[in-house]
Amino acid sequence: xxxxxxxxxxxxxxxxxxxxxxxxxxxxxxxxxxxxxxxxxxxxxxxxxxxxxxxxxxxxxxxxxxxxxxxxxxxxxxxxxxxxxxxxxxxxxxxxxxxxxxxxxxxxxxxxxxxxxxxxxxxxxxxxxxxxxxxxxxxxxxxxxxxxxxxxxxxxxxxxxxxxxxxxxxxxxxxxxxxxxxxxxxxxxxxxxxxxxxxxxxxxxxxxxxxxxxxxxxxxxxxxxxxxxxxxxxxxxxxxxxxxxxxxxxxxxxxxxxxxxxxxxxxxxxxxxxxxxxxxxxxxxxxxxxxxxxxxx
Amino acid sequence: xxxxxxxxxxxxxxxxxxxxxxxxxxxxxxxxxxxxxxxxxxxxxxxxxxxxxxxxxxxxxxxxxxxxxxxxxxxxxxxxxxxxxxxxxxxxxxxxxxxxxxxxxxxxxxxxxxxxxxxxxxxxxxxxxxxxxxxxxxxxxxxxxxxxxxxxxxxxxxxxxxxxxxxxxxxxxxxxxxxxxxxxxxxxxxxxxxxxxxxxxxxxxxxxxxxxxxxxxxxxxxxxxxxxxxxxxxxxxxxxxxxxxxxxxxxxxxxxxxxxxxxxxxxxxxxxxxxxxxxxxxxxxxxxxxxxxxxxxxxx
Numbered sequence: 001x002x003x004x005x006x007x008x009x010x011x012x013x014x015x016x017x018x019x020x021x022x023x024x025x026x027x028x029x030x031x032x033x034x035x036x037x038x039x040x041x042x043x044x045x046x047x048x049x050x051x052x053x054x055x056x057x058x059x060x061x062x063x064x065x066x067x068x069x070x071x072x073x074x075x076x077x078x079x080x081x082x083x084x085x086x087x088x089x090x091x092x093x094x095x096x097x098x099x100x101x102x103x104x105x106x107x108x109x110x111x112x113x114x115x116x117x118x119x120x121x122x123x124x125x126x127x128x129x130x131x132x133x134x135x136x137x138x139x140x141x142x143x144x145x146x147x148x149x150x151x152x153x154x155x156x157x158x159x160x161x162x163x164x165x166x167x168x169x170x171x172x173x174x175x176x177x178x179x180x181x182x183x184x185x186x187x188x189x190x191x192x193x194x195x196x197x198x199x200x201x202x203x204x205x206x207x208x209x210x211x212x213x214x215x216x217x218x219x220x221x222x223x224x225x226x227x228x229x230x231x232x233x234x235x236x237x238x239x240x241x242x243x244x245x246x247x248x249x250x251x252x253x254x255x256x257x258x259x260x261x262x263x264x265x266x267x268x269x270x271x272x273x274x275x276x277x278x279x280x281x282x283x284x285x286x287x288x289x290x291x292x293x294x295x296x297x
Numbered sequence: 298x299x300x301x302x303x304x305x306x307x308x309x310x311x312x313x314x315x316x317x318x319x320x321x322x323x324x325x326x327x328x329x330x331x332x333x334x335x336x337x338x339x340x341x342x343x344x345x346x347x348x349x350x351x352x353x354x355x356x357x358x359x360x361x362x363x364x365x366x367x368x369x370x371x372x373x374x375x376x377x378x379x380x381x382x383x384x385x386x387x388x389x390x391x392x393x394x395x396x397x398x399x400x401x402x403x404x405x406x407x408x409x410x411x412x413x414x415x416x417x418x419x420x421x422x423x424x425x426x427x428x429x430x431x432x433x434x435x436x437x438x439x440x441x442x443x444x445x446x447x448x449x450x451x452x453x454x455x456x457x458x459x460x461x462x463x464x465x466x467x468x469x470x471x472x473x474x475x476x477x478x479x480x481x482x483x484x485x486x487x488x489x490x491x492x493x494x495x496x497x498x499x500x501x502x503x504x505x506x507x508x509x510x511x512x513x514x515x516x517x518x519x520x521x522x523x524x525x526x527x528x529x530x531x532x533x534x535x536x537x538x539x540x541x542x543x544x545x546x547x548x549x550x551x552x553x554x555x556x557x558x559x560x561x562x563x564x565x566x567x568x569x570x571x572x573x574x575x576x577x578x579x580x581x582x583x584x585x586x587x588x589x590x591x592x593x594x595x596x597x
Contacts, residue, residue, distance in 0.1 A: 063556050150442045155359050157556030171360040179445055179527035194443040203574045
């Protein structure tokens, strides 16, 4: 009974806080979406707010779908997304009078990792797809040791899950044997402990504090009908030669408001892109930059 | 005279207050059940209920063919829970017997509160232990690549169910009339024989009820299994499924409910899983309650 009372009091207090927060939020630029982007954009926003004391930005995660739905429903001003909008989502936005504009703010290479005991150094993109579809169940089939493949991946609410499915699996189902982990860090932990393990993680998660690739994993080179490239090779990712890479987007409702435009400008400036690199992502290419400039106008 | 009327009114008010509290608990339960029911039923406009319960593949975001089969998850939940009971019930009864009959009262005064503290460990902490401690140990023990398996979940759920099982089992062992023990000892039985042939059978319904309550706790646990069992959607065969990754009903709801578009078949289907789970835990608790009541009646 006493516990119930304390609980009620807590709930009431939280509701009150939420009310205050909601009142403040009115002036804030709300940014919502991809979990891949949330940390990066948070740091960008903090740096930006330090330099511009009047600015107020709030960055939330929740996944690309959440951000896209938020932009359409008007609960956020900028949506972070790590995949392109589905036709259904674009249609729905237009129906509601939202004409999204897209900005590429960083480039992410999804790296394919295996346990360091696995002698494999490179894989074909089609083989990665076959492994994750469950068509190949033993490493022998792709030139590795005779050992069962143990798949690690993200949960279905992750943008990376959808990206892999569209980009690497060829819009086919994941194997039901794949272990669906809570996040990039858990995938790495799993692969480090599992000699037959394979995982996909954002490049930003591969390094330890001193900037070296973490012990216990090997980052594979990936080929797509030609030479194989490593996601650690900046030039290859920048030119698009590394096949498992993707632009990371922000979307606004039509032409961004002056405040939002200023923030995006900061993100794609040299200073912003330095932060992008420091956080383990790749800076945007010249082509992306040109498209961004056009969308800002 | 006036004073008495005032006292009566006060008494009536207090009685009304407690009555409301009691009714409120029932109303909340009915409310939750009805919400669950009304949100679950629309799922079956598009999903065949037979396919829902017997389909092995759950893939609501599939780009190929959307499938809503929850049999793998039901079996996974039962598998993990069964494993947890196999571990927790013997240990639980052992500890309860030790505490009630063997331990010195000073030891009991220390051990019993500690066991009860065990119940207060947050499930996310238990799950974390599963990832960093038990999973690698299990992988080594069974020579498998990774330890994020059903048996890992079982071990953790056993830890979480133990306090319930120990506490209620010990109470029921203590409730066995002294005369039983004395008669048994007087007939020349050893303490061991008295404990396991007289007291445990006499307290059996209490022990069974304790196990059922522990089972109810285990089957509904979410965070721990979500972190520790790998969440693969594959169908676990018996018994080798224990060493495979599994996804329980609770973990699936927790993974997908945060992200699902509202008022879609997928959304309703998650509530339908919740309904199945609710019915299962309700039945387990009901059976436990009936057994416990029988046992109390017999004692009187």
